[in-house]
Structures are given as C-alpha cells and as structure tokens.
Amino acid sequence: MIDIRPVANTIGKLVVTLGAAMSLPMLVDYAHDDPNWKSFLESGILCAVIGSLIVFATRSNEKSLNLQQAFLLTNGLWIVLPLFGALPFFLGAPHVGFTDAFFESMSGLSTTGTTAFPSLDTLPKGTHLWRGQLQWLGGLGIIVVAMIFLPVMKVGGMQFFRSEGFDTLGKILPRAFDIARETTLVYVFITVACAVTFIMLGMNGFDAVFHALTTCSTGGFSNYDASFGAYPGAPQLAASFFTILAALPFIRMVQLVRGDAMPLFEDVQVRAFLRWLFYAIAVIVLYRLVWLGAENPFHVMRETVFNVVTLTAGSGFGTGDVTQWGSFPFAILIMMGMIGGCTGSTTCSIKVFRYLVLFKAVRAQIRRMHSPHRVFPVMLEGRPLDREVVGSVMAYFTTFMLSFGLLIVALALTGLHPRTALTGAWATIANIGPIWGPEVSANGAVDQFPTASKWLMVIGMFLGRLEVLSVLVVLHPRFWRQ
Amino acid sequence: MIDIRPVANTIGKLVVTLGAAMSLPMLVDYAHDDPNWKSFLESGILCAVIGSLIVFATRSNEKSLNLQQAFLLTNGLWIVLPLFGALPFFLGAPHVGFTDAFFESMSGLSTTGTTAFPSLDTLPKGTHLWRGQLQWLGGLGIIVVAMIFLPVMKVGGMQFFRSEGFDTLGKILPRAFDIARETTLVYVFITVACAVTFIMLGMNGFDAVFHALTTCSTGGFSNYDASFGAYPGAPQLAASFFTILAALPFIRMVQLVRGDAMPLFEDVQVRAFLRWLFYAIAVIVLYRLVWLGAENPFHVMRETVFNVVTLTAGSGFGTGDVTQWGSFPFAILIMMGMIGGCTGSTTCSIKVFRYLVLFKAVRAQIRRMHSPHRVFPVMLEGRPLDREVVGSVMAYFTTFMLSFGLLIVALALTGLHPRTALTGAWATIANIGPIWGPEVSANGAVDQFPTASKWLMVIGMFLGRLEVLSVLVVLHPRFWRQ
Ligand SMILES: [K+]
Ligand SMILES: [K+]
Numbered sequence: 001m002i003d004i005r006p007v008a009n010t011i012g013k014l015v016v017t018l019g020a021a022m023s024l025p026m027l028v029d030y031a032h033d034d035p036n037w038k039s040f041l042e043s044g045i046l047c048a049v050i051g052s053l054i055v056f057a058t059r060s061n062e063k064s065l066n067l068q069q070a071f072l073l074t075n076g077l078w079i080v081l082p083l084f085g086a087l088p089f090f091l092g093a094p095h096v097g098f099t100d101a102f103f104e105s106m107s108g109l110s111t112t113g114t115t116a117f118p119s120l121d122t123l124p125k126g127t128h129l130w131r132g133q134l135q136w137l138g139g140l141g142i143i144v145v146a147m148i149f150l151p152v153m154k155v156g157g158m159q160f161f162r163s164e165g166f167d168t169l170g171k172i173l174p175r176a177f178d179i180a181r182e183t184t185l186v187y188v189f190i191t192v193a194c195a196v197t198f199i200m201l202g203m204n205g206f207d208a209v210f211h212a213l214t215t216c217s218t219g220g221f222s223n224y225d226a227s228f229g230a231y232p233g234a235p236q237l238a239a240s241f242f243t244i245l246a247a248l249p250f251i252r253m254v255q256l257v258r259g260d261a262m263p264l265f266e267d268v269q270v271r272a273f274l275r276w277l278f279y280a281i282a283v284i285v286l287y288r289l290v291w292l293g294a295e296n297p298f299h300v301m302r303e304t305v306f307n308v309v310t311l312t313a314g315s316g317f318g319t320g321d322v323t324q325w326g327s328f329p330f331a332i333l334i335m336m337g338m339i340g341g342c343t344g345s346t347t348c349s350i351k352v353f354r355y356l357v358l359f360k361a362v363r364a365q366i367r368r369m370h371s372p373h374r375v376f377p378v379m380l381e382g383r384p385l386d387r388e389v390v391g392s393v394m395a396y397f398t399t400f401m402l403s404f405g406l407l408i409v410a411l412a413l414t415g416l417h418p419r420t421a422l423t424g425a426w427a428t429i430a431n432i433g434p435i436w437g438p439e440v441s442a443n444g445a446v447d448q449f450p451t452a453s454k455w456l457m458v459i460g461m462f463l464g465r466l467e468v469l470s471v472l473v474v475l476h477p478r479f480w481r482q
Numbered sequence: 483m484i485d486i487r488p489v490a491n492t493i494g495k496l497v498v499t500l501g502a503a504m505s506l507p508m509l510v511d512y513a514h515d516d517p518n519w520k521s522f523l524e525s526g527i528l529c530a531v532i533g534s535l536i537v538f539a540t541r542s543n544e545k546s547l548n549l550q551q552a553f554l555l556t557n558g559l560w561i562v563l564p565l566f567g568a569l570p571f572f573l574g575a576p577h578v579g580f581t582d583a584f585f586e587s588m589s590g591l592s593t594t595g596t597t598a599f600p601s602l603d604t605l606p607k608g609t610h611l612w613r614g615q616l617q618w619l620g621g622l623g624i625i626v627v628a629m630i631f632l633p634v635m636k637v638g639g640m641q642f643f644r645s646e647g648f649d650t651l652g653k654i655l656p657r658a659f660d661i662a663r664e665t666t667l668v669y670v671f672i673t674v675a676c677a678v679t680f681i682m683l684g685m686n687g688f689d690a691v692f693h694a695l696t697t698c699s700t701g702g703f704s705n706y707d708a709s710f711g712a713y714p715g716a717p718q719l720a721a722s723f724f725t726i727l728a729a730l731p732f733i734r735m736v737q738l739v740r741g742d743a744m745p746l747f748e749d750v751q752v753r754a755f756l757r758w759l760f761y762a763i764a765v766i767v768l769y770r771l772v773w774l775g776a777e778n779p780f781h782v783m784r785e786t787v788f789n790v791v792t793l794t795a796g797s798g799f800g801t802g803d804v805t806q807w808g809s810f811p812f813a814i815l816i817m818m819g820m821i822g823g824c825t826g827s828t829t830c831s832i833k834v835f836r837y838l839v840l841f842k843a844v845r846a847q848i849r850r851m852h853s854p855h856r857v858f859p860v861m862l863e864g865r866p867l868d869r870e871v872v873g874s875v876m877a878y879f880t881t882f883m884l885s886f887g888l889l890i891v892a893l894a895l896t897g898l899h900p901r902t903a904l905t906g907a908w909a910t911i912a913n914i915g916p917i918w919g920p921e922v923s924a925n926g927a928v929d930q931f932p933t934a935s936k937w938l939m940v941i942g943m944f945l946g947r948l949e950v951l952s953v954l955v956v957l958h959p960r961f962w963r964q
Contacts, residue, residue, distance in 0.1 A: 335887050366951065
C-alpha cells in the first residue's frame with residue numbers, strides 16, 4: 001500500500017495557502033464596496049478549515065516522497081486545488097453552477113485560459129483578480145513540478161534534465177525548497193516588471209496587475225470580453241516580450257540572475273524556440289503583406305507577433321479573429337500551438353525540447369535505414385541522448401496525439417460542431433485557450449457548451465497540464481499494487 | 483556511386499508491362515466504336531518504345547539489388563509509372579492538362595481514389611477501365627513491395643515481418659518471383675470472386691469488373707459521379723466484405739490457400755482490425771439509431787458498415803454525405819481512416835500493426851515509469867519486439883504525423899479552406915480518397931483546386947503510399963554519397 005499521508009499533508013498545506021491567497025480579492029472587493037467580498041471570506045475560511053484538518057489528520061515523520069507518492073502528489077494537486085479554487089465562483093459572482101465554477105478554476109490553475117463566463121466586463125474586480133491569481137499560482141506550480149518531480153518521474157524524456165535537478169528521490173524535499181525559492185523570486189520579478197511595464201504603457205493599475213499575472217503564467221485569462229484587444233498598442237508588444245520570457249526554462253533564468261547568462265543563450269531549446277517563432281512570424285507577415293496585400297505593415301507586424309507568440313507559448317490572448325487572416329496563417333497558428341514553449345517554463349503542449357529529440361531520433365532512424373551497419377548516436381546539447389530518453393519522448397508524443405484524437409471524438413460525441421471539437425480539444429489538451437466554432441460565445445466563452453463537453457475539456461486540461469503520461473501511470477492498476 | 487542500371491531496368495520492364503495493359507481499354511473503346519481507342523494505342527506504343535529503350539540501355543549481369551537500389555526502385559516505381567499511366571488521360575478523354583492527368587494516374591497507382599475529373603458519367607468506358615486497372619496494378623505493386631522490400635528496408639518497423647519474407651538481400655530477386663506469383667494468384671482470385679458476386683447482385687458486367695478492380699485494391703475510384711451510391715443495395719455489403727479481405731495480410735491468405743487457415747485467424751493484427759471495425763460500426767449504429775432516432779435500422783446498418791469499412795481500409799467509396807450523420811460519427815470515421823488496414827495488404831495509412839506496437843510500447847513505458855527497476859519486455863504475437871522495431875515504428879508515427887501537419891499547412895498556403903486543407907491532407911497522405919470542403923466538385927473531384935494544391939496532394943499520395951520514411955531516406959544527402 002502507498003502511504004498517502006505525506007501526499008495529503010502537502011496538498012492540505014497548499015489548500016490553506018490557497019485560502020490565504022483569497023484575502024487579496026476579498027480586500028479588493030471590500031475596497032470597492034462590492035458585497036462580493038463575503039464570498040472570498042467564506043471560501044477562504046472553508047479552505048483554511050478543511051486544509052488544516054487534512055494537514056492535522058495526516059501528520060507523519062516521513063519528510064521525503066517516494067516515486068509513487070510523487071505521482072500521486074502531482075495528480076492530486078491539480079484535482080484538489082481546482083476544487084477549492086472554484087469556491088468563490090460558486091459562492092460569489094458570477095454565481096455559476098459547479099461545472100462552470102470548476103471549469104474556470106481548472107482553466108486557471110492549468111493555465112489554459114478558456115473561460116466559462118460569457119460576460120467578463122460586468123464581473124467584480126475581486127473575481128477577476130482571483131482568476132488571475134489562479135493562473136499565476138498554477139504557472140508557479142508547474143515550473144516547480146517540472147523542475148523537481150517530472151525528471152524523477154521520467155515523464156516524456158524529462159529524465160534528460162535530471163542532472164540539473166535531483167538524482168536521488170530522498171533528497172527531493174530539502175533541495176526542492178532552494179529551487180522553489182529561487183524560481184519563485186525570478187517569477188515574481190518578471191511579473192512585477194511586466195506589471196510596471198504595462199502601467200508605463202498606459203494601462204490602469206488593476207488591469208496591469210491582472211494582465212501581468214495571466215501573461216507571465218502564459219495563462220491568457222483576460223478581464224475584458226475583447227481580451228487583449230482592449231489594449232491594441234504597445235502593451236501587446238510588451239505582452240509578447242514577457243510571454244517569451246515566461247516560455248523560457250526558468251532554471252536558465254535563475255542562472256542568469258546568479259550572473260551567468262551563457263547557459264540561457266547557449267541553450268539549444270531556447271535558440272530553437274526563438275528561431276521557430278521568428279520563422280512563423282516572418283512567413284505570416286510576408287503572406288499577409290505580399291499575398292493578401294494588407295496595408296499598414298506596422299499594424300500587421302504587431303498583430304502577427306502578438307498572436308504567434310501568445311498562441312505558440314500558449315497564453316492564447318486574442319486580438320480580433322485570426323481566422324480572418326486566411327487558411328494559411330490559421331493553419332500555422334494551430335501547428336505552432338502544438339509546439340508550445342521550453343521545458344521547465346509555464347508553457348504546456350508538446351514543447352520544443354521534445355521536438356528536438358524527435359527530429360534527432362527520426363534523422364538517426366533514416367540514417368540507420370540506409371546504412372544499417374553503422375551506429376549513429378543521437379546527440380543533444382553535445383550530450384548523447386540515451387535510448388531511454390528517446391523512447392520516452394516518442395511514447396509521450398504518441399500518447400499525446402492519441403489522446404488528442406480521442407478527445408476530438410469524445411467532444412464530437414457531445415454534439416459539438418467538428419470545428420469546435422477540433423479546436424476545443426486543441427485549446428484544452430495543449431492548454432492554449434481560444435476555441436473557434438459556432439457554439440462559442442462572443443467573448444470566446446464555453447458557457448453554451450453541453451455540460452459533458454465542459455467536463456471532457458476539464459479532463460483535457462488536466463491531461464495536458466500533467467503531460468498525459470503522469471496521469472496514465474496513476475490510472476494503471478499495477479501502480480496501486482506495489 | 484549507386485549503380486542505377488538494375489533499378490532502371492526493372493522500371494523499364496514495368497513500363498512495357500503498363501503499355502501492354504493499355505490494350506485492354508483500347509479493345510473496350512474499339513468495341514464500343516469510341517474513337518478514344520486511339521489514345522490507348524498511342525500511349526501503349528509510347529510505353530513500349532520508351533520502356534524497351536530503358537531496358538535495352540540498362541542491361542547488366544547484376545540480378546540482385548542492394549539496399550540503396552531497393553530504395554531507389556521503390557521510389558522510382560511510383561514516380562515513373564504514374565507518368566506513363568497518365569498518358570491516356572492526356573492524349574485521350576477527358577483531354578485534361580498534365581497536372582490533372584498525372585494527379586489521376588498517381589491517385590490510381592497509389593490507390594488513393596481522389597479523382598481530378600468532374601464529370602465521370604460522360605467518360606468513355608476505356609478511360610474508366612484504365613482508371614480501374616491503375617488502381618488494381620498499384621494495389622498489386624504495394625503488396626509485393628510491402629512483402630519483399632519494406633522489411634529489408636526496415637520502414638517503420640517492417641523488419642518485424644522479415645522472418646516471414648527474406649533475410650538476405652542477395653536472395654531477393656529469385657524468391658521475389660515465388661511470392662509475387664502466389665500473391666498475384668490470390669489477388670486475382672479475390673478480384674474475380676468480387677466481380678462475379680457483383681454481377682450476381684445485379685450489376686452490369688462492366689460496372690462489376692470496374693468496381694471489383696477498385697474494391698480489391700482498396701482504391702475507391704468509381705465510374706459514376708454518385709460513386710457507390712449508384713448501387714445502394716446488397717452490392718455495398720459485398721463491397722464491404724471484399725474490402726475487408728483486401729485489407730488483410732496477403733501472406734496469410736497465401737497460407738490459407740495452401741490449406742493452413744490458422745495463421746489468418748490467429749494473427750493478432752487481423753483480430754485487432756476486425757475488432758476495431760466492429761466497435762466503430764456498433765458505436766455509430768447505436769448513435770444514429772438511439773441518439774439521433776434514425777429510422778430504418780437495416781438501412782442505417784448497411785450504410786454504416788459500408789462507410790466505416792471503406793474509410794478505415796481506405797478505399798473511400800462514398801454513399802451520400804457522411805457529414806450529415808453528425809460530428810461524432812464523422813470524427814470517428816476520420817480517426818478510423820488514420821488506422822488503415824493490416825500490413826502486407828493493399829491498404830495505406832498507419833496500419834493496425836503499428837498501433838499495436840505503439841500501444842504495447844506506451845504501456846511498457848508507463849510500467850517503467852512507476853517501476854523503474856523492473857524490466858518489461860514488449861511482446862507481440864508471443865515474440866519479443868526488439869527496441870529497434872519499437873523505435874522504428876515510433877519514428878514512423880512521428881514522421882507521419884509531422885508530414886500530415888506540414889501538408890495541412892502547405893495546402894492552406896495554396897488558399898484552400900481549412901476544412902479542405904485538413905481533409906485533403908488526410909485523404910491523400912493516408913491514401914483514402916474523399917475530401918470535404920467548399921472547393922470540392924459535386925462528384926468529389928478536385929478539378930477546381932489550385933494547381934499548387936493538386937501537386938501538394940500528389941506529393942501527399944506519394945509519401946503516404948511509400949510510408950513516408952522510404953522517401954525521406956532517398957532525400958537524405960548521405961544516401962547518395964555511399
Ligand atoms: K493558456
Ligand atoms: K483509397
């Protein structure tokens with residue numbers, strides 16, 4: 001039997017933390033004389049009480065986690081925290097049912113950014129702040145999990161990054177605090193810098209803080225129905241810059257802050273990510289200017305940079321309807337969303353690192369096919385990629401694609417239009433956000449979707465955020481029999 | 483340098499054979515007093531002359547092929563033969579340009595079945611017969627190539643089947659004749675049985691032969707604009723039956739004819755294929771009857787069986803518009819098309835065998851993740867799957883998916899609607915046939931597509947038919963430097 005006490009204990013502590021975080025939106029609503037502040041008080045008390053009970057009931061002397069417990073913790077975090085994070089939407093504005101409240105909370109903590117609320121402009125400021133906080137906390141959570149747990153769990157080739165993290169499971173917790181602290185500092189610094197930049201570019205204070213929270217987590221929630229279209233000018237370029245930062249490996253930025261910039265600039269993943277972004281932007285800008293003869297090159301460039309960056313890194317803010325650009329840019333944007341950002345960042349999707357491994361492996365395979373008697377080692381960053389990493393990345397890619405296909409079929413079963421089913425599966429399993437289809441509300445919300453579709457999309461966000469394989473491991477019967 | 487003489491010699495002989503095959507449509511048109519017979523005479527003479535010149539110019543004593551030559555031959559066959567097969571469409575009815583003629587010929591020889599001709603009902607019988615023959619010959623070609631060359635070329639895990647084929651390259655040619663002869667006999671027998679069945683079910687002789695040629699090659703060309711909708715009754719069930727036969731591994735049917743039925747019934751690939759077909763049919767029938775409340779269960783069942791079977795095995799005959807069944811059946815049909823039939827059959831797409839390997843490999847990966855210190859061998863059919871096969875299948879799946887994505891983007895670049903780009907890439911790279919989208923003509927033809935789209939689709943058919951990797955090997959610069 002797996003001892004779930006240390007797992008439940010950690011989750012309990014984080015539930016209490018989540019409750020404490022609700023004091024911020026409570027204060028904001030109170031300061032604006034909005035009676036909605038009470039819902040945050042109630043939710044916060046519920047979190048504090050239930051969380052404390054869990055912590056109290058699961059005390060144990062065991063401080064380190066074994067592999068099973070690491071899997072359970074990772075899965076448990078993104079099931080239990082969204083439950084508690086949903087309370088304010090349920091007890092307070094916009095007073096939606098359990099499905100929509102949970103959907104919004106999961107969309108926040110998984111940094112997906114699809115909203116279930118059809119009218120954002122009328123919501124209290126506290127509710128918006130809470131949505132922003134959920135994304136910001138979810139982004140922080142995934143960086144820490146990606147650096148500490150995924151390499152040990154060997155999820156989709158993440159063991160390649162083990163030497164930079166932890167080698168022995170017993171050492172996880174003590175060193176976790178060091179890494180978590182430094183990463184949190186970098187994350188906070190980037191967020192503050194983002195908010196200050198937004199303010200300097202003319203955003204009001206609240207909008208700046210809110211959008212900084214959802215930009216630096218590559219979450220993509222907005223507090224306007226027009227999404228980022230409400231700030232069409234320089235703020236979009238600033239948001240693109242900070243989205244790119246948030247899509248880089250945070251360990252490299254920790255090294256940068258320690259005074260060593262080379263690891264960041266020499267990282268093959270970072271270089272490939274920036275190169276691919278540049279290509280996609282250049283091709284779409286040329287297409288729109290030369291083929292379609294769009295006028296106002298500066299406007300086209302800014303709009304393209306913003307949309308390519310936010311859809312690739314998966315924040316998914318919208319500015320107008322990108323489908324209007326034509327099939328080709330739209331197809332590129334959909335494909336870019338399947339790439340995502342760098343490993344160890346807040347971004348989701350398949351990620352640059354895995355494509356680099358896939359390309360190397362396929363090239364090695366092709367060489368092996370025409371020269372069967374020679375050995376072609378697969379190398380990345382000057383290090384040989386062992387077969388285990390390659391096999392693990394390929395298993396990840398396969399599982400991701402099959403889950404994506406199944407999710408499309410399942411969403412179609414709930415009655416969604418094929419286009420909605422396709423982009424809905426894409427938006428959720430790759431945690432990007434925007435969905436195109438006849439059932440989508442004017443502000444991009446899914447409130448009109450059947451309940452079954454919403455739950456399938458919740459499953460998609462959960463699978464995508466936890467890199468699919470970590471969930472399947474826990475669903476495997478043998479996992480529980482050890 | 484690679485000695486291309488034996489390769490060109492074989493191709494030359496097949497060009498002569500192709501020319502000889504043109505005598506059939508010539509006779510048919512002559513018998514119907516259609517002046518179109520001359521175009522087949524001209525094309526046939528051209529094939530005979532040029533083919534003979536090639537054979538004459540490339541005489542050599544070398545009878546066996548090395549690995550490089552096997553790759554060149556496989557690629558060369560599906561480039562040169564479509565060129566010569568296109569002559570009758572260019573010199574005779576429907577007198578289309580080079581692009582459409584080559585498209586139709588490639589669609590035939592690759593057993594894709596997408597047509598470039600908007601008005602099939604008005605074409606001469608000889609032209610139709612030639613379209614049928616192209617598919618039939620293409621189907622025969624791929625079975626032989628899949629049995630003889632792909633295992634030695636190690637394309638996408640095909641080396642798993644090597645023990646059943648050939649171990650030494652030097653022995654390819656002598657044994658190739660044995661296998662090719664027996665397989666051809668089985669293929670001819672199935673085609674004759676199919677034609678006879680069609681006649682007994684009320685088809686006229688010509689339609690029966692034509693549809694037998696395109697059914698047993700899982701090609702899917704029709705001589706009616708209404709496709710198989712022209713024969714709505716029992717012929718559809720018969721076509722479903724023969725399509726399933728054509729999607730089974732032909733080596734198993736050779737064994738069956740030799741008196742040993744067990745290998746066929748015990749083949750895990752065959753069992754999985756039939757099981758998945760059954761599930762898909764059952765789910766769609768239930769959905770249409772129970773959810774949508776469709777009346778006439780027998781009609782629904784027949785229509786569903788026919789469409790699931792032809793889209794999965796990739797013949798892709800149409801009966802009415804399956805998009806009218808709703809998103810869910812449509813999404814399932816699209817996914818089933820991504821499966822295809824069994825290895826060593828006339829079908830294309832990813833194929834059942836590779837999914838079985840992928841599932842096994844992903845399961846082994848998941849077990850390895852939660853029990854890192856135990857060894858989980860990957861087994862299939864009671865034999866261990868070595869890492870090379872698993873890696874090769876995964877490389878195939880990755881390359882197929884990436885090519886599919888790139889093809890969608892490229893088709894969108896030519897201006898096609900996103901739906902057309904998506905289903906057009908699907909129909910061609912998986913060699914299925916039907917395309918849905920606003921640019922498609924009433925009979926499903928691509929004649930209104932931009933020329934660039936047609937050529938991209940030709941590339942898609944070529945890549946799909948040759949299992950993507952065999953093409954990439956030849957495109958690799960190092961291939962030529964050996
Ligand atoms: K997002
Ligand atoms: K076909």
